[in-house]
Amino acid sequence: MSTDPNVVIGTSQRRAGGLARVLGRQQFVGDIALERMLHVKLVHLDCGHARILSIDTNAAAAVRGVVSILTSADLPHPMPRFGPVHDDRPILAVEETKYHGQPVAAVAAETKEGAEAAADLVRVEYEALRGVYTVASALDPESPLVQAPELRSDDPLRHTNVLRELKYGWGEVEAAKADLVVENSYAFPMVTHFAIEPHAFIAAPNDDGGVVIWTATQNPFQMQRIIARVLGLPLARVRVISPDPGGAFGGKQHPKYEPLVAFLALKTGRPVRLLLTLEETFQEVRRTSCEIHVRTGFQADGTISFQDIQSDFLLGAYADVAERVVAKSNYLACGPYRVPNARIAVRALLSHTTPSTAFRGFGTPQVSWAHESQLDDAARRLGMDRVEIRLRNLARKGEAFVPGDTPCDGDWAESVRKAAAAIGWGSPVAAGRGRGLAVAIKASATTGASYSIVRLHWDGSATVLAGTSDMGQGARTVLAQVAAHELGIPIDSINVVMGDTATVPFDLQTSASRSTVFMGQAVARACQDINGQLELIAADLGLDAKVGVVELLRARFSEVRGEVIGVGSYRSEYQPGHPLGGRPSFYEFTCTASEVEVDQGTGEILLVRHVTVADVGKALNPQHVEMQDEGAAVMGLGHTLMEHMLLDDSGRIRNLGALDYRIPTTKDLPLEMHSLVVENADGPGPYGSKGAGEGGLMATAPAVASAVTEATGVVIRDLPLTPERVWRALQEGAARLA
Amino acid sequence: MSSTPIRVTVNGVERELEVAPNATLLDFVRDRLQLTGTKECCDLGECGACTVLVDGRAVNSCLMLAVEADTRDVTTIEGLVENGRPNALQDAFLDKGAVQCGFCIPGQVMAAQYLLRRNPHPTLAEVREGLSGNLCRCGGYVQICEAVLAASEAAT
Numbered sequence: 001m002s003t004d005p006n007v008v009i010g011t012s013q014r015r016a017g018g019l020a021r022v023l024g025r026q027q028f029v030g031d032i033a034l035e036r037m038l039h040v041k042l043v044h045l046d047c048g049h050a051r052i053l054s055i056d057t058n059a060a061a062a063v064r065g066v067v068s069i070l071t072s073a074d075l076p077h078p079m080p081r082f083g084p085v086h087d088d089r090p091i092l093a094v095e096e097t098k099y100h101g102q103p104v105a106a107v108a109a110e111t112k113e114g115a116e117a118a119a120d121l122v123r124v125e126y127e128a129l130r131g132v133y134t135v136a137s138a139l140d141p142e143s144p145l146v147q148a149p150e151l152r153s154d155d156p157l158r159h160t161n162v163l164r165e166l167k168y169g170w171g172e173v174e175a176a177k178a179d180l181v182v183e184n185s186y187a188f189p190m191v192t193h194f195a196i197e198p199h200a201f202i203a204a205p206n207d208d209g210g211v212v213i214w215t216a217t218q219n220p221f222q223m224q225r226i227i228a229r230v231l232g233l234p235l236a237r238v239r240v241i242s243p244d245p246g247g248a249f250g251g252k253q254h255p256k257y258e259p260l261v262a263f264l265a266l267k268t269g270r271p272v273r274l275l276l277t278l279e280e281t282f283q284e285v286r287r288t289s290c291e292i293h294v295r296t297g298f299q300a301d302g303t304i305s306f307q308d309i310q311s312d313f314l315l316g317a318y319a320d321v322a323e324r325v326v327a328k329s330n331y332l333a334c335g336p337y338r339v340p341n342a343r344i345a346v347r348a349l350l351s352h353t354t355p356s357t358a359f360r361g362f363g364t365p366q367v368s369w370a371h372e373s374q375l376d377d378a379a380r381r382l383g384m385d386r387v388e389i390r391l392r393n394l395a396r397k398g399e400a401f402v403p404g405d406t407p408c409d410g411d412w413a414e415s416v417r418k419a420a421a422a423i424g425w426g427s428p429v430a431a432g433r434g435r436g437l438a439v440a441i442k443a444s445a446t447t448g449a450s451y452s453i454v455r456l457h458w459d460g461s462a463t464v465l466a467g468t469s470d471m472g473q474g475a476r477t478v479l480a481q482v483a484a485h486e487l488g489i490p491i492d493s494i495n496v497v498m499g500d501t502a503t504v505p506f507d508l509q510t511s512a513s514r515s516t517v518f519m520g521q522a523v524a525r526a527c528q529d530i531n532g533q534l535e536l537i538a539a540d541l542g543l544d545a546k547v548g549v550v551e552l553l554r555a556r557f558s559e560v561r562g563e564v565i566g567v568g569s570y571r572s573e574y575q576p577g578h579p580l581g582g583r584p585s586f587y588e589f590t591c592t593a594s595e596v597e598v599d600q601g602t603g604e605i606l607l608v609r610h611v612t613v614a615d616v617g618k619a620l621n622p623q624h625v626e627m628q629d630e631g632a633a634v635m636g637l638g639h640t641l642m643e644h645m646l647l648d649d650s651g652r653i654r655n656l657g658a659l660d661y662r663i664p665t666t667k668d669l670p671l672e673m674h675s676l677v678v679e680n681a682d683g684p685g686p687y688g689s690k691g692a693g694e695g696g697l698m699a700t701a702p703a704v705a706s707a708v709t710e711a712t713g714v715v716i717r718d719l720p721l722t723p724e725r726v727w728r729a730l731q732e733g734a735a736r737l738a
Numbered sequence: 739m740s741s742t743p744i745r746v747t748v749n750g751v752e753r754e755l756e757v758a759p760n761a762t763l764l765d766f767v768r769d770r771l772q773l774t775g776t777k778e779c780c781d782l783g784e785c786g787a788c789t790v791l792v793d794g795r796a797v798n799s800c801l802m803l804a805v806e807a808d809t810r811d812v813t814t815i816e817g818l819v820e821n822g823r824p825n826a827l828q829d830a831f832l833d834k835g836a837v838q839c840g841f842c843i844p845g846q847v848m849a850a851q852y853l854l855r856r857n858p859h860p861t862l863a864e865v866r867e868g869l870s871g872n873l874c875r876c877g878g879y880v881q882i883c884e885a886v887l888a889a890s891e892a893a894t
Binding site: 014015017018021022024026027028030031113193194196198244245246247248249275278472474623624626627630632633634635657658659663665666669673 | 758776778819828835838841866874
């Protein structure tokens with residue numbers, strides 16, 4: 001902590017909202033109970049893809065306290081559909097269920113117990129249908145179509161399960177000369193967000209004919225737009241209140257059951273609340289799984305001469321934002337390297353599975369798993385050091401490593417050297433142990449806009465209005481720091497108000513680690529607007545502006561009182577013709593290094609030491625950066641070591657819930673963890689900052705896998721590195737040698 | 739379903755109430771007493787978000803029936819507050835940056851409270867063991883463990 005109370009930037013200010021959280025007073029959506037509120041329970045089938053033959057609600061309707069049972073027959077025809085990019089997701093399943101857990105009906109009752117009892121009594125007759133659950137099946141012309149072609153009437157691919165084919169590239173891969181070509185396939189599993197707060201939704205009719213929605217969304221303004229469209233209401237009649245999410249990680253970015261509860265609230269004329277179980281939440285959101293096939297050409301000195309990448313990303317039954325995940329991550333599928341020739345071909349495939357969506361890293365952990373493992377493979381074959389091969393190929397600051405796009409905006413080699421030093425790279429490794437190091441890069445926000453209003457009150461305190469969602473990253477704290485610094489007032493006198501479309505001005509969304517840059521600049525500009533007004537006030541009154549904010553306000557407003565209102569915005573405009581709609585505002589660059597010990601008898605991996613380095617430009621709040629970066633690293637250990645959703649032949653998720661789907665606990669932590677930063681004030685955010693918070697998990701898998709290879713000699717290209725998978729690889733390796 | 743009368747002390751206040759025989763202690767504190775600081779996540783006793791103290795011992799309130807709390811003393815996160823202020827352990831959570839989204843935090847604090855009662859001066863390994871039943875998806879474990887150790891040191 002800084003000893004100078006006037007220095008608020010670059011110091012570890014306590015988390016705004018932290019006190020309410022440790023006292024148990026923080027109100028999450030599920031903690032809100034409204035007068036006359038009904039409880040909702042969903043009805044779903046124990047099957048992936050099925051044709052609904054009939055739904056009998058008579059027995060359910062007879063349960064005491066049941067007020068309404070909604071099926072697709074009670075909703076408008078044609079069924080309203082919605083989504084962040086494609087309007088493909090229905091409010092309830094129509095004719096068919098497209099994935100395990102898709103609701104076919106919803107019961108609203110006076111009590112939670114009544115709703116649960118009635119939901120059990122809804123009789124659904126259905127016929128299980130053949131489903132598409134894998135990449136191979138999605139590409140099989142004999143497979144059923146996941147989406148009806150009418151939903152994508154202008155799409156030439158509508159008679160296939162390919163939602164989109166994307167191609168990026170430069171140079172001439174075929175003509176590129178290489179001394180070594182490394183060719184491999186990599187797989188990344190389905191994993192789920194597992195926010196500790198299961199998804200929760202409340203809707204209530206408004207006296208003005210509109211509706212109010214309470215949902216822990218990262219994106220209240222998109223929610224408002226979609227609810228307004230589905231219900232046929234103007235934006236001003238839809239109010240979205242988004243209490244701070246209890247963890248989101250991308251899973252709470254886009255609408256799920258908000259339209260459903262909105263219809264139920266309007267139908268019953270009463271507030272309704274739907275709390276999903278953790279199991280139901282698993283069925284709603286997941287990371288996009290993929291299979292990546294890649295050929296990489298190298299010169300004898302380790303210089304990359306080409307990348308030839310073909311990938312298939314398996315989306316769920318509805319597109320959600322997954323097409324964007326695929327597009328954005330694969331745009332940088334060659335990583336942060338100077339690659340003279342590149343060919344990237346990727347397909348986004350629909351399947352009868354949980355819709356995949358945004359998830360911390362937004363596709364980067366998947367693509368880095370491939371490009372980093374390729375570099376390790378080449379280093380082994382060329383007899384090169386694994387750090388050296390990376391330093392040889394890393395783009396240098398100012399270099400347009402994707403031709404024509406935002407050039408390298410950091411000293412990335414500095415991060416690599418820092419991580420290598422922290423892990424003790426080059427020093428002898430103990431027997432049975434190994435070290436690995438990997439990098440990854442993510443394109444930050446491309447287009448987008450953030451607005452802020454700052455109200456400087458007559459007593460010298462201030463209210464900051466910002467549409468950002470504080471979901472654990474600490475945006476409220478950082479925005480308060482920016483305002484305190486700009487206005488020159490104590491951070492304790494600032495209140496940051498978020499999460500209500502009727503109160504705060506527009507923000508695109510809380511995603512892509514964009515808020516510190518976009519909203520941070522909007523808040524800074526709103527404060528600068530106030531400072532400009534204060535100068536005019538001082539001149540008017542014949543006072544020196546340096547007299548102090550409180551004195552100036554007192555002199556200006558006297559007994560009648562008033563306030564000075566500042567407005568600020570930060571926009572990045574749409575760029576027609578750009579493959580992503582706009583150039584990345586900045587890159588989130590990470591380097592991870594890990595030292596592991598592998599138990600040859602069980603295949604268990606012990607993490608001895610784990611280091612992450614984040615290039616953040618400027619750490620506005622070092623403690624918050626560390627919390628986020630280490631937290632991301634722990635999450636990355638999940639998909640690296642233990643997490644994967646398992647489907648059976650009928651598309652059912654077999655490991656739903658906390659008992660069968662394991663995420664890291666305190667006992668899975670590395671013995672030592674270190675989170676370091678690189679600060680060169682070279683970001684577009686306030687004081688040279690860049691976004692942070694996703695990096696820590698973007699290179700975990702290749703770093704740990706590389707360490708496992710050094711420790712054991714075996715190479716594994718599928719995740720997660722469970723003891724069973726490692727043990728089998730060890731047995732196969734031993735068999736080959738024998 | 740019939741109701742069963744229970745007499746239970748919650749955060750120092752004795753209450754006599756009728757509860758459904760199948761209601762969990764978690765439902766009881768959240769829905770009946772509106773003590774929503776105790777959180778619901780997995781409902782299987784795996785995540786620890788619903789941890790409360792019963793007669794001083796940490797319990798997953800989703801795995802205990804409300805009727806089993808009859809005649810017993812229950813402390814929820816709301817009961818730790820001292821003169822309207824956080825106690826030393828809660829303050830250490832804030833100081834060490836252990837609080838991110840905060841949804842798991844009441845459960846973490848209650849589990850840590852129990853750990854420190856049993857073992858006032860735990861080692862890091864003992865803290866990791868003692869909190870291994872409390873999931874944090876923000877991954878704030880390092881800071882959570884630091885907070886528990888700091889609270890332990892401050893108590894000497």
